[in-house]
Amino acid sequence: MISRFKALSRALLFIAGFVALIFADGCVFDGEADVDVAWSALKKGDLNQSIRFASRAINFGGLSGEKLGSAYECRAAANRDKNELDRALADLDRLVALRPDYAGGYLARGEVLFRAKSHDRALADMDQGLKLVDPSGNAKAVSLARRYVIRGNIRLVKKDADGAMADYEHALSLDPASFDARMGRRSEEHTSELQSHHPI
Numbered sequence: 001m002i003s004r005f006k007a008l009s010r011a012l013l014f015i016a017g018f019v020a021l022i023f024a025d026g027c028v029f030d031g032e033a034d035v036d037v038a039w040s041a042l043k044k045g046d047l048n049q050s051i052r053f054a055s056r057a058i059n060f061g062g063l064s065g066e067k068l069g070s071a072y073e074c075r076a077a078a079n080r081d082k083n084e085l086d087r088a089l090a091d092l093d094r095l096v097a098l099r100p101d102y103a104g105g106y107l108a109r110g111e112v113l114f115r116a117k118s119h120d121r122a123l124a125d126m127d128q129g130l131k132l133v134d135p136s137g138n139a140k141a142v143s144l145a146r147r148y149v150i151r152g153n154i155r156l157v158k159k160d161a162d163g164a165m166a167d168y169e170h171a172l173s174l175d176p177a178s179f180d181a182r183m184g185r186r187s188e189e190h191t192s193e194l195q196s197h198h199p200i
Helices: 002-023 031-043 047-060 065-081 085-098 103-115 119-133 144-157 161-174 179-197
Strands: none
Touching: 031 047, 031 065, 047 065, 065 085, 065 103, 085 103, 103 119, 103 144, 119 144, 144 161, 144 179, 161 179
16 A cells, blocks of 8 residues: 555656646747647648647747747648638637737638638638738739639628629739639639629
8 A cells, every 4th residue: 555655656746747847947848849840740731740749839838929829820720621610710819819910810710711601700801911911912922812812702702793803813913823713713704694694
């Protein structure tokens, strides 16, 4: 009985010491390295690995500011790809609260909200994100084409045909090879043609 008590005491002391190390200055885990691993795993399609390392960075990595935001963004992207939309949105809400001037938070949340069929909120986030990243509408970054396509899709669902077409055309001006922009434009043209022949 005494030997069992001693063994239990040693185990508890070990656990307490480990927890103390985690929360002490100079944490056991390298949060920045974990975030890098999480993003790498996401690119390789290993979503569970990405979530594990992003979660460890968030909980035990001693991160703050932009680095913590990157961990939230990565975990949200992995959960989005797993179709765990509520979890993705929870992390994106944290990201937007942490970095309210970061366009990527609004754009990522807008995409998830669109998938969740929350179209009004999705459009508001896409508008805000694009306003932050491209306030004049003259940015030439090819990477923005996908964002304009997403907003165009939201506008199309909301029956804003002119707005949708403007976004698809702008996306094609940024990336003429964009298949999604071409498909969106074709879909809008087909919808408009049907409405012209069968007005409501």
